[in-house]
Amino acid sequence: MAAQNIGFRPKPPRASAVPPVADGCVVPAATAATCAGAPFATEPVAYEGILLLGFGGPEGQDDVIPFLRNVTNGRGIPDERLEEVAHHYRHFGGVSPINDQNRTLKAALEAELAARGLDLPIYWGNRNWMPYVSDALDAAVADGNRRLLALATSAYSSYSSCRQYREDLADAVEATGLGGEVEIDKVGQFFDHPGFVAPFAEGLADALATLRADGFGDDEIEVLFSTHSIPYADADRSGPPAGDGHEGFGPGGAYVAQHVAVAEAILQQLGTAQLETGIPWQLVFQSRSGPPQVPWLEPDINDAMAELPAAGRRAVVIVPLGFVSDHMEVLWDLDTEAMETAEELGLRAIRTPTPGVHPSYVAGLVDLVEERLAGTAPEDRPRATDLGPWYDVCRPGCCENKRLGFQPALAGAGR
Template identity: 45%
Template sequence: MEKNTPESYDALMVLSFGGPEGPDDVRPFLENVTRGRGIPPERLDDVAEHYLHFGGVSPINALNRAIIDAVRAEFAAHSIDLPIYFGNRNWHPMIEDTAAEMARDGVRNALVFATSAWGGYSGCRQYHEDIERAREAVGADAPKLTKLRQFYDHPLAVAAAADAIAAARTEISDDIRGEARVVFTAHSVPLRADAADGPTDLGGRLYSRQVTEACALVAEAAGVDDYDQVWQSRSGPPQMPWLEPDIVDHLDALSERGVPAVIVVPIGFVSDHLEVLWDLDTEARDRAAELGMAFARAATIGTDPRFAQLVRGLVQEMTDGIPAQRLGSLPMLGVDSDDGHAVQCCALPS
C-alpha cells in the first residue's frame, strides 16, 4: 500500500452528524438537518415523533463521546499525545464552536475523523464542506483541518461487523438458525445523487459501490455465502427515485418466500443512532413480528474495541506514514496533503 508523507499534527477532531439531547432540541435539530432542502413542515413533524418516542434524545452524541473515550485510552496505550475534540454538523457541539475552541487552545494543524466510513456527498464531501465552513467562521486563526480517509473496507471494521453477525445469529432459535437470511442495510440516497457521487471517469456511484463491496467483504469474513443488500431511511418526495429495496419491503418479500428468520446487519452505520433504533429496531422488527419472522439485529461497530484501534491506525497513516490497511478493490480516495481535500473525492451533484 502507498504511504502518506508523515506530518506533525497537534490534535484530532471527531466530527459527526449530531443529534438532539432533549425534547426541546428536536425541532431545531431537524431544521438544521433539512435547511435549504424544501422539506415540508408536516414531514418534520412526523420525524420529530420518532425522536420523541425515545424521549427526544438521540443516542448519537453519547455514543460518540464513548468512542472518544476509547480512542483517548488507545492513544495513551500507544504514547500518542494528541488531544481529542468533538464537533457536529447539525447539533451541539457545533463544528464552528469546536474549531474556535481549538484555535483558542493553540491548535494549528489537526486531523479530523468523521464518523462515516463512506464516500459520496453526505458521507464524505459534506464533511469537507463542514470543515471549510468552520475554518471560515473562525477566520485567520483557524487551524488547518485534514479529514482522514474513508474506512469502509478497513480490516478491523470488516472483522468487527463479521463478529457482530456471529453474535446476532445466536439470538435465533436452534431449529431455524440455519435458515436465517443475512440482510445488510445502509442509508438510501436518491439515484441521481448516487450516480453523481465520485469521479465520473470511474463511473460515479461511489457510495453504493462501496456499500456493495463492504457487504461482500463482511459476508466472506463471516462465512456467509448468500445474503441480501437493502436500503433504509429514505426521505423526500415519493416521485424521486432512491436506492431500493427498502428494508421493510424486503422483509415482506422474504416472508412470501417462506424465510423464517432474518439477521439484519446495519453495515452503513457506525453507531446505533436514531435511524437504527427506529427504522430497524422498531419498524423493521415490528414488521418481522407481524410476519411471524424471527428477527435479530447485528451490533454496529462503534462499540467494538477494535474501532478505537481503527481510528488510531488512520491517524498513524498520517503521523507516521504507515501503509493504509484496506481489503477492498475500489480506487483509494484519500486526502491530499496540500489542501486536506480528498483526492478525486465526492464531487457535488451537478
C-alpha cells in the first residue's frame, strides 16, 4: 500500500441530521431570502463570502488511493479494485489537474470581483480532497464571515453534480459544529448562463472553420457533445420530479434535457441553419464506471465514433459540454482514449476547449453572484435556453438517489 501524503486527513463523515431550521422556515441554515423555500430568491442579500465548491483530486502518487477511498466512501471497495481506476491518475504522475484549475479559477474570480468593486472573499473547499468544504467553512468563520453563498464548479442537475454538493455543505456544518451560526445559500445550476455557453460556441466555431479550411465538407463532419455518463436511474430522477408546479422531464430527466438544450443553443449561436440542416450532431457520454449490470447513459463516445465512417463521416469535433475545465475525465477519456479511437477509425478529430478561466465564463459566474446579491427577479436573469433560470432553492425530491437514500442537505426545500 502506498504511503499516505503527509498531513492527509480523511473527509468528514456524513451528517447525521439537518442543521437547525429557523422559525417559519423550511430550508435549513438558509438566509432570510431563501429560508421559506420559494424557488427563487428575489430579496437582496448582503453575503459576506463565497464558498467555491470543487470535486477535488490527488496531487501526487501517494494521494491516489486515499483520494479514491474518499470518492468511494462507504461502498467497501477494496484497494485492489481502486488500483484499476488509479492508472488514469498514475499516467499523469498521480496528479489530477483539477485542484490547480480551481486555484486558477479562484484567482480569476477574485480579480473579477475586485474589478466590480465587490468585497467578497472566496473560500475554496473540495468534496474528496483537501482542502475540504469543512476547511473552507472554518476559514470563512475564522475571518468573521457567516453569511455565505456557495458556488459549485458543476453546471448541470444530477445527484453527483448538485444534490451531493448540497449534502457536502450539511456535512461541513455538522463537522465544524457551526449549526445555527452560519447561513449558506447556493447558486443554482448555470448550464445555460450565456457566460458558460459562449466558450463552447466559440470553440466549436473555430474547430469547424479549421476543418472546412482543410477541405472537409459539412456532410463529412459530426459534432459530438460529450458529457459524463451516469446511471439511467439517476438521470431519470435528476431535477425536480413531476408535481410542485413542474411536469417532470421524462427519460434522462433534467440532466439529459439540459445538455440537449445547451447543445441546441450553441448550434443556434452558430446560425439557425447549423441546427436545422447543418452539420450532424449528437449527445454522447463518457467516463462510465460502476458494475456492468447497472445501465448507464449511452452511447459511449467511442461506440458512437465507431458508427461514423459507415455514415460517410471523415472528421469529428468533440465538445466537452459537461465539463467546466480540463480535469481528468477530459485529459484521459477524451484527449487519450477518444483520440486513440479516432485515429484507429481514420477520423480527423478536434477537441474544443472547456470554459476554464475564459473571460466570459469568469464574468458569468460573477454575474450569478450579483444576481443573488441584488435579488434579481428570474425574468431579468439572462439565460440561453427556455429551461432557465434554474432554481435558487432546489425543489422537494430534486436529484434523488434511492440507492443511498436522502442525506441531510442545504439549499433545498423539503426532501
